[in-house]
Amino acid sequence: MGLLDKEFADTNIVISTTDDVLNWARLSSLWQVSFGLACCAIEMMATSASHYDFDRFGVIPRPSPRQADVIIISGTVTLKMATRIKRLYEQMPDPKYVISMGSCSNCGGPYWEHGYHVLKGVDRVIPVDVYVPGCPPRPEALLEGLLKLQEKIRNESMVRKSK
């Protein structure tokens, strides 16, 4: 049980806030849409594989957007793909998050000027929570992006009324 191991004098009762419990559950099991785009996707797969092991943060790929919490836009977003990405995003249930991985998805990357077919940043079609820079970002950078997203979720509130 790690941290909880033999720390309590009494059994059974832990006091916390609803927000903390819900957020802890949500940020520890961020399921990603099983979806990759270009060269960055290779790096994303490396992050999922045994060496970097995305799974230890609770990130596993789900083949359906309807069962996913986060979508990692890992690569070049062509105009043709952008319409599909928008639809995928809309099919995800709330609350949902977007990590934009790599220069292409952040701002068009190497195709920013002459890429007649490339959307200059996925944030033109869907809202982005975390931008991970790099071409491609190393797995460590993507992990850092995930930690940033977890930090964001940790500070959200699911129960308080929004003003």
Added chain:
Amino acid sequence: MKNAEEIFQILKNKFQDSVLEFKTDQPTEPIIIVQALEIDKICSFLSSEDELQFNSLVNLSGVDEIKENKLSVYYHLESTIHRHKILLKISTSREKPEVPSVVEVWQGANWHEREAYDMFGIIFLNHPDLRRILMPYDWEAGYPLRKDYENPEYYQGMKVPY
């Protein structure tokens, strides 16, 4: 095995005026330039003739030669039987870029021709399925690899320029 010049002579004897020029003054392999509208007949001859047997279309690509006001298509052919290669070229006008398809001769030409159509707007006559292959089907802004192409401001409500 035959060299490009011998193959040019065979073609010249068979098709005469339809075979225009044998071009050697460049760093690449020699180019045989032929009449655009005869390309299907020439290719079917090249693939079926016993001493030539070009059974493989290695590559087919469009080129915009805007200075000469032309659109060209290059055909890289190889015979895996006789182990010889040639490079064929046709040119057509930018206003009415039409050239017969060679899908009948090599099935592999299908997607190559669709790509040349998608990027340059070259119409391949008798092609079984001449649709765009890379750009969206509803792309209306023209053919992106033409030198005078201008990207649109918007596509489906998405801003295109940086």
